[in-house]
Amino acid sequence: MMGKGSCCDKNGLKKGAWTEDEDRKLTAYITRYGHWNWGLLPQFAGMRDHFTSSYFPPVDFNIFILWFFDFLCLGVSRSGKSCRLRWMNYLRPNMKHGNFTEDEDNVIISLQNKIGNKWSKIASKLPGRSDNEIKNRWNTHLKKRVQHDQVSGSKHTRTLEPDQANLDVNPVIETDVEFQHEDGILFLGVPPSESSSSSSSSTGSSDLTPQTFDDEMVGDFWTEPFLPDNEASIPLGDNLWSPFNFVNDFIYQSSCQDMFMTDDEVFWPTFDTYVEDNVEIN
């Protein structure tokens, strides 16, 4: 469903509904690299019509130079803030949309009653739900329901006991969250094949695997880029920028290779090919 209409603001940044192409680029980019800076992410994610490939994190000097050339020449189509919002509210892995369960509604009602409109806090207790979605749920459904129940004295709403709604008691699973790569799929949390047998930190809600977004995990995931820990074991090819990129490319090609590659373009650009393709040298 559309939100605000599409247009550009005074700075030339695109606004309004996101296109599938923009979603794909943003998802592929963050899946591949995480994000180190929302403000710069649109540049690297290729959120522009005519420049969609060859970006890598600025951990490599060569890459920074490439980015800087592009930065000097081109505008950004989406603000970092817009990218962040889109990712957090819609594109994140394992996000649920619509169809709130009775239990979810009851958690929202109880926590809203307890702590007020602290949507991000409430969202942290509902895996797969964004604060925006919960806020909308409250404003469009639950607020009326609560008001109706209060007026009518109805007990339709099953509120949680105080200890159940206590913010210090996380009702969802707590799990060590990390990027996993299994059968070509990059995802967060314990792999499905391991979740049922994991004994380290699961609290028993195995049906909620593989992800949660409690505060502790959010801090790690949202503030640090994805850095594979096995890069040292990957041989460095002469035409690759770094072992870091090599590993990322491997994971990336397995998880979302349709983003940058067409059927007849199956290669990863080197610095030289990038310059040939994208930079005019006087």
Next chain:
DNA sequence: AAACGCAGCAACCGCCATACA
């Protein structure tokens, strides 16, 4: 079938907190 009104919700806006130079 057309017009209208409302609900749902994605996205924007503005403010605040924090980090950093």
Next chain:
DNA sequence: CTGTATGGCGGTTGCTGCGTT
């Protein structure tokens, strides 16, 4: 301490879809 950049949050907007008239 001050100014700036950035991220996060809650409130609000306005487009779309659907039901009603």
